[in-house]
Amino acid sequence: MSTNPKKAQVISARKAGMASCHVCHLVVSLKKIKTDNSCPRCHSPIHSRKVDSLSRTWALVITAIILYIPANIYPIMTLSKLGQGEPNTIISGVMHLIHSGMWPLALIVFVASIIVPVGKLLVLMYLLFSVKHRSLAHPKDRTTLYRILELFGHWSMVDVFLVSILVALVDLGFIATIEPGIGVLYFGAVVITTLFASRAFDPRLIWDVIDDDLG
Amino acid sequence: MSESNSNIHDSVELLACHDCDFLYRLPPLKERELARCDRCGSILAKGDGNSIDNTLAYTLAASIFFIIANVYPILGLRAAGQEQFYTLIYGAMVLTKFDLWAVGFVVFLTTIFFPLLCMIGLLYVLIPLRTDRRPRYFIPIFKFSLALLPWGMVGVYMLGVLVAIVKLADLATVIPGWGLYALVSLLLVTVAATATLNPRIVWEKADSLLKSNPDNVSDNSQKESILDSNNKKSLPESL
Ligand SMILES: [Zn+2]
Ligand SMILES: [Zn+2]
Numbered sequence: 001m002s003t004n005p006k007k008a009q010v011i012s013a014r015k016a017g018m019a020s021c022h023v024c025h026l027v028v029s030l031k032k033i034k035t036d037n038s039c040p041r042c043h044s045p046i047h048s049r050k051v052d053s054l055s056r057t058w059a060l061v062i063t064a065i066i067l068y069i070p071a072n073i074y075p076i077m078t079l080s081k082l083g084q085g086e087p088n089t090i091i092s093g094v095m096h097l098i099h100s101g102m103w104p105l106a107l108i109v110f111v112a113s114i115i116v117p118v119g120k121l122l123v124l125m126y127l128l129f130s131v132k133h134r135s136l137a138h139p140k141d142r143t144t145l146y147r148i149l150e151l152f153g154h155w156s157m158v159d160v161f162l163v164s165i166l167v168a169l170v171d172l173g174f175i176a177t178i179e180p181g182i183g184v185l186y187f188g189a190v191v192i193t194t195l196f197a198s199r200a201f202d203p204r205l206i207w208d209v210i211d212d213d214l215g
Numbered sequence: 216m217s218e219s220n221s222n223i224h225d226s227v228e229l230l231a232c233h234d235c236d237f238l239y240r241l242p243p244l245k246e247r248e249l250a251r252c253d254r255c256g257s258i259l260a261k262g263d264g265n266s267i268d269n270t271l272a273y274t275l276a277a278s279i280f281f282i283i284a285n286v287y288p289i290l291g292l293r294a295a296g297q298e299q300f301y302t303l304i305y306g307a308m309v310l311t312k313f314d315l316w317a318v319g320f321v322v323f324l325t326t327i328f329f330p331l332l333c334m335i336g337l338l339y340v341l342i343p344l345r346t347d348r349r350p351r352y353f354i355p356i357f358k359f360s361l362a363l364l365p366w367g368m369v370g371v372y373m374l375g376v377l378v379a380i381v382k383l384a385d386l387a388t389v390i391p392g393w394g395l396y397a398l399v400s401l402l403l404v405t406v407a408a409t410a411t412l413n414p415r416i417v418w419e420k421a422d423s424l425l426k427s428n429p430d431n432v433s434d435n436s437q438k439e440s441i442l443d444s445n446n447k448k449s450l451p452e453s454l
Contacts, residue, residue: 011237011238012231012235012236012237012238013231013236013237013238014236016238018229018231018238019231020230020231020233020236022233023358023361023362024358024414024418025230025231025233025414025415025418026418027228027229027230027231027238041418041422042354042357042358042418043354044358081386096382097378097381097382100381100382100384100385102381105377105378105381108374109374109378112374139235139255140254140255140256143234143235143255143256143257144255144256146234147234147257154365154368154371155371155374157325157368157371158371158374158375158378159375160318160321160322161306161322161326161368161371161372161374161375161376162375162378162379162382163310163318164306164307164309164310164318164319164322164375165289165290165301165306165375165376165379166379166382166383167306167309167310167313168301168305168306168309169290169291169292169299169301169379169383170292170383170386170387171299172292172294172295172297172299172387175294175295175297176294176386176387179313180310180313180315180318182315184315184318185315185317185318188317188318188321192321203234203235203255204234204235204236206235207235207236207237207254207255208236211236
C-alpha cells in the first residue's frame with residue numbers, strides 16, 4: 001500500500017514469523033519452536049499474542065461492572081461511636097475526607113477509589129471496541145492509555161487496606177469501634193478483577209490492524 | 216561487572232516491543248540509558264548500571280526493613296486512657312473475625328506474603344549470579360519472582376496508613392510505631408530495587424553462565440542459531 005521506503009521497513013515480530021516470550025522477552029522464530037511450543041531460555045509457553053485476549057478481557061470487564069454495583073451500595077465499614085452506628089460507603093468515605101479539609105489527600109483517594117476503577121473499565125471497553133472495529137486512529141495514544149491503566153490500576157486497593165487498618169486499630173469498646181462491611185469484599189473483588197482484565201488485554205492487537213493495513 | 220557479562224551486553228540482539236510488537240536490533244546501551252520504541256513510546260530496554268549489584272543491595276536492605284515492619288506495631292491509638300497498637304499481620308487477620316476471610320487473605324498476600332517470597336526469590340537468584348554462579352532452579356525461581364513483583368503493594372498500603380491517620384485525627388490520638396518507620400523505609404528501598412532490577416541483564420547473565428558450562432551447551436546453542444538465521448537486512452536499524 002505504502003510507497004514510502006521508510007514505512008515499508010516497518011515490521012512486527014509477528015510479520016517476521018517470530019514471537020517474543022512474555023516472561024523473558026527473548027525473540028524466537030516460531031518455526032523453530034513448533035515441536036514443544038516453549039521458550040528455549042525460560043521454558044514458558046510461547047504465544048505470538050495473549051490467548052483469547054479479547055474474550056477474556058470482556059468477561060473480566062463485565063464481571064467487574066456487575067461487582068461494582070454492590071461495592072458502592074453496601075457499606076465498606078461501620079463506625080460506632082458511643083453506641084451510635086455510622087455506615088461508610090466508598091463515596092461517603094471520600095466525601096468525609098473532602099469535608100475534613102485535607103484536600104491533597106482527598107484528591108488522591110478520590111482518584112484511587114473512584115476515578116481509577118471507573119476510568120479503567122471505560123478505557124478497557126474503548127480499547128476492546130477499537131480493536132473489534134479495526135480502528136486505525138491514534139494507535140500510539142491508545143497504547144499510552146493502556147500503559148497508564150497498568151501503572152495505576154492497583155492503587156484502588158487503598159480502600160481495602162484502609163478498612164483493614166481502621167478495623168485493626170479502632171477497637172475501643174463503647175467509645176468507638178470500626179467494623180468492616182460486606183462492601184469491602186465486593187470492592188476488593190472489583191479491584192482484583194480489573195487488574196486481571198487489564199493484564200488479559202493485549203495492546204499489540206491495536207497495532208496488528210495497522211501492520212495489516214501497511215501490507 | 217564481570218567480563219562474561221560485558222561480553223553478552225555488547226552483543227547485538229533482537230527485541231520486540233512488548234506493547235506493539237515492533238522488531239528491533241538492540242544496540243549496546245550506555246549505563247542507565249533507556250531505549251524507547253519509536254512507534255508506541257514504551258520502554259524497550261534499560262542499559263545496565265551495575266543493576267545486579269544495586270538490586271541485590273536494595274533487596275537486602277528491604278529484607279531487614281521487612282522484618283522490623285512485621286515485628287513492631289505500625290500505628291497505635293490513645294483514647295480515654297487506653298492505648299492500643301496493631302501490627303501488619305493483625306491488620307490482615309482481624310478481617311477473618313468478621314467472616315471476611317477472603318479480604319483478609321488478599322491483604323495478607325499483597326502486603327506480606329508476596330513481597331516476602333519476591334525478596335527471597337531475588338536474593339536466591341542474585342547472590343550466586345553476582346559471583347558468576349548460576350543457582351539451581353534458576354529459571355522457575357526467577358520467573359516466579361518476576362510474576363509476583365506487581366502483586367506486592369507496600370506503596371498502596373502506605374497510602375492507606377496515611378489516610379487512616381487523617382481520618383482518626385478527630386477521634387483519638389494516633390501514635391506512630393517503629394513498624395511505620397520501617398514500612399516507609401521498606402517502601403523506599405522496594406521502589407529503588409524495582410527501578411534498578413533489569414530482568415534482561417539477569418537472563419543474559421544466567422545465559423552466559425550456561426554457555427561457559429559445557430554440560431548445558433544445548434540449551435543456549437538454540438538461541439544462537441535463532442539469532443543467526445534472521446535476515447538482518449529486513450530489520451529496521453531503529454534507535
Ligand atoms: Zn522466555
Ligand atoms: Zn512499541
